[in-house]
Amino acid sequence: MANNTFRIPIPIGHPIYEVNNGHIEEHEVIGYRIGRMMGEDQEDYEEDYEDYDGWRIEYGRDGIEGSSPISAIGNYLFSKCPNMEGKGDGE
Numbered sequence: 001m002a003n004n005t006f007r008i009p010i011p012i013g014h015p016i017y018e019v020n021n022g023h024i025e026e027h028e029v030i031g032y033r034i035g036r037m038m039g040e041d042q043e044d045y046e047e048d049y050e051d052y053d054g055w056r057i058e059y060g061r062d063g064i065e066g067s068s069p070i071s072a073i074g075n076y077l078f079s080k081c082p083n084m085e086g087k088g089d090g091e
Contacts, residue, residue: 006055008032009070010079016059018066019076027059027066 007054010029018025033056055070057077068077 006032009073010057010081014079014081016057017078017080018059019078020069021051025061029057030060030065031058032056032066032070033058 012029012031016027016029017062018027033052056067056068057070057073058065059077060066073079
């Protein structure tokens with residue numbers, strides 16, 4: 001039987017840093033998801049996320065929320081979380 005357990009790369013509640021137009025913005029991880037959220041319009045979802053149906057990391061700050069593919073960690077999303085294995089953890 002295949003192991004389908006998802007190991008979260010950054011714990012919920014930990015800070016995450018987004019590089020956006022040369023600025024570093026601090027957010028807090030608020031969750032993870034696959035696909036469209038309940039109440040999210042299908043057309044808006046397809047426009048924002050195209051055909052991506054994999055795991056997404058959800059983060060927010062000051063009432064503004066964002067969502068990115070897990071693959072963004074180490075590209076434009078970084079953390080100082082010790083279990084990140086070289087992806088922004090100060091190694």
